[in-house]
Amino acid sequence: MSIEQAPDAQALISGNRRALAKAITLIESRKTDHHQQAQALLSSLLPHTGNSIRIGITGIPGVGKSTFIEALGLSLIDKGHRVAVLAVDPSSPLKGGSILGDKTRMEQLSRSQQAFIRPSPSEGSLGGVAQKTRESILLCEAAGYDVILVETVGVGQSEYEVASMVDFFLVLMLPNAGDELQGIKRGIMELADALVINKADGDFKPAAENTRNHYQNALHLLQNEGPWTPQILSCSALHNEGIEEVWNMITTFREQAQQSGALDTRRKQQNLHWLDTLIQIMLLEQLSQSDRAQVQLKQARQAVADHQMTPLQAAQSVLDVLRTPCD
16 A cells, blocks of 8 residues: 555544554554654544443464454444454564465455454564554554554563553453463463453363353452452354354453553553653664674674673674764
């Protein structure tokens, strides 16, 4: 999509999907001149953001994330909501290409005028979350979408990045999946606001119930510090069973979080986390663009490898070059 002209902010605010798509293309652009345009656009749209419920959805490959999101999205549209899906596809580690197949997998949802689906390549970002996903969330909110669903690549300790940009973090599980997440179970369960056992239909119903009981018992071992107690539900997205219960749970969470002030606190903390992350990214970009710093970095690496300098001293030497202006 061409972005030679800046996206029309008023068209975006009015809900024009083409303007929204063009705006997201602008913020995803790597061109330096586009960065300023994107930030100016976001700044003008900030008063129109923050009025959605942001939901992160993750799970192991094959758990049925796209089927679940489509079933949930169609149900929400029937209730009068406008739904945006930001689906982050895995990028090729060799050439950076991405399958971007979510519109194909969510065929019914993609045809609705009340839905917006944007697949984006992860480009190796932490947790499979595209670096610009946060800004895309703001753009979707400004365009009037009141439910934002962020589908991520997979599960792991890096999913902390997912939880840091949404209000509600939902982990989809398979029946009899107890052994698949042993190495990361505690980390995931500490992050999750809900575990949902998908594909709980037919012969898998008893297995889904066993899995639900397994994680319900495990939750009792974790201390819950907030006002919300993580829930465990089961559903069959394919047969549209249990989807209503999942949404009722999310709305209950939002009501409690708003009444207690936890939602406002969480978003403030997320913005500060975002600021810290951007500072790190910008420092790394500054390092990569400085020839002098790159020379010093190469020398510092060799010095550390030869045990002639401590890593801290080496890092300080590189930062000193960045701080020192060129003659």
